[in-house]
Amino acid sequence: MKRECRFVRDCFWDARAELRAQGGRSLLAVLGLSIGVGFTATVIDFAHAVNSYLTNDVIARIYTPNSFEVERVASVPSRLDSRDAEEAARREQRRQPLQLADADAVGTRIRDGGDWTSEDLGQAVAMAPGSRKLAVTTILYEGNYKNAKDLRLEAGRMPTSDEITGGAAIAVVGHDVATHFFGNQSPVGKRLRVAGVSHLIVGVAARRGTLLGISLDRFVVASTKGQLRRTFRLGDRTQRIFVRADGPEDFATIREAARRALRNRHHLPTESDDDFAIESADDVTGIWYSVEKKIAVFAAAFPVAALLTSILVIANVMLARVSLRTVEIGLRRALGATRSHIAKQFLIESLVLSFGGAGIGLVISWATSALISVASPIFVHPTIASGLVAVVAAASVGALAGLGPAITAARLDPIVALGRG
Numbered sequence: 001m002k003r004e005c006r007f008v009r010d011c012f013w014d015a016r017a018e019l020r021a022q023g024g025r026s027l028l029a030v031l032g033l034s035i036g037v038g039f040t041a042t043v044i045d046f047a048h049a050v051n052s053y054l055t056n057d058v059i060a061r062i063y064t065p066n067s068f069e070v071e072r073v074a075s076v077p078s079r080l081d082s083r084d085a086e087e088a089a090r091r092e093q094r095r096q097p098l099q100l101a102d103a104d105a106v107g108t109r110i111r112d113g114g115d116w117t118s119e120d121l122g123q124a125v126a127m128a129p130g131s132r133k134l135a136v137t138t139i140l141y142e143g144n145y146k147n148a149k150d151l152r153l154e155a156g157r158m159p160t161s162d163e164i165t166g167g168a169a170i171a172v173v174g175h176d177v178a179t180h181f182f183g184n185q186s187p188v189g190k191r192l193r194v195a196g197v198s199h200l201i202v203g204v205a206a207r208r209g210t211l212l213g214i215s216l217d218r219f220v221v222a223s224t225k226g227q228l229r230r231t232f233r234l235g236d237r238t239q240r241i242f243v244r245a246d247g248p249e250d251f252a253t254i255r256e257a258a259r260r261a262l263r264n265r266h267h268l269p270t271e272s273d274d275d276f277a278i279e280s281a282d283d284v285t286g287i288w289y290s291v292e293k294k295i296a297v298f299a300a301a302f303p304v305a306a307l308l309t310s311i312l313v314i315a316n317v318m319l320a321r322v323s324l325r326t327v328e329i330g331l332r333r334a335l336g337a338t339r340s341h342i343a344k345q346f347l348i349e350s351l352v353l354s355f356g357g358a359g360i361g362l363v364i365s366w367a368t369s370a371l372i373s374v375a376s377p378i379f380v381h382p383t384i385a386s387g388l389v390a391v392v393a394a395a396s397v398g399a400l401a402g403l404g405p406a407i408t409a410a411r412l413d414p415i416v417a418l419g420r421g
Helices: 002-021 023-062 085-093 100-109 161-165 175-182 227-231 248-265 281-324 326-334 339-375 384-410 414-419
Strands: 067-071 114-127 134-141 153-156 170-173 191-194 197-205 219-223 240-245 277-280
Touching: 023 281, 023 339, 023 384, 067 248, 100 114, 100 240, 100 248, 114 227, 134 175, 134 227, 170 191, 175 197, 191 219, 197 219, 197 227, 240 248, 248 277, 277 281, 281 326, 281 339, 281 384, 326 339, 339 384
Parallel strands: 134 219, 170 197
Antiparallel strands: 067 240, 067 277, 114 134, 114 191, 114 240, 153 197, 170 219, 191 197
16 A cells, blocks of 8 residues: 555656646646636636525515515516517516505405515605705605514614504605714604605614615605605505515415405406516525526536547647657566556646646636626635536546556557667
């Protein structure tokens, strides 16, 4: 065992010296492997980072646990592979908008199993005496917005149900809005004009951070029955309905109850499709997984071609080395080296060459990941999967490329090999 280990070690150092002596040719031989491994590792790490970002930063901020939303048209298309996707999209665009009465019907149906809220978003200018104006997102709602959307407060309270139903001009503001207009002072009890309508601030939401570089704290939450609905000319429509079940065991039941409530309100026949869309975090995640699989299949074509090219190039380089070192091979055979020793020598040289190329590819991948992390909000870091791909690719390419030359070298007749010198 010690003899084998010493032999492998000696072969490694011989291979290293040989590669350093032929640096230019060796670098050219591993170029395709480096590009293939670098590209594949970058795609794997980037897909992992995007998946983590979508799950933890995007989807988790849109959907609270055990929640779903109802919209006229789905935010994410669900018929990516359907032949009649365009026709389905046209049918969806012809749907009637959701009504506030739809939200009330859903709320009545799921009263004992969860919380609900309607939500209408708009853009407006907010202003306060002695302060600069600020563009804000207005959120008009009815129902239990705090629980349904998991809105956390750092000061004050949410409007009561009577205040929401009566359309009282009161509001809860985001952290950025409170800081912009009132600095370190508490804004609770002060007034803020939103789209020309004066509102009494009763609460301040806790900081939520940013998403894709956009602040999530520049908003004003107010009653959907107040003056702002008339200002924005929303009529009886609502953009979406959010529903949150009390627990995961109630989610499927609550979702089906909301669906039946809307079908009954819209008088849909049993055999007809829904004229609304229900989406949850799992639905959006499932769409991403299907897209991710297509990206993986597409992205595999280039590295496979690069790796096949690497096998051919490294094999040709190793064959050239066999022909240049026939005298050395004959001398080693004359001194007692077996065919197995000769074959292992060239096979190890091929593996050293391929692992060196894979290492360069990983360095390229890490550098690319660092650039992506600096230039985008997505943090890309090396993963175990990309490292395993590099090891497997290097071992496979080295073994396949070195097998033929190793067998050729082992079969050389020592007398003939020495005669060529």
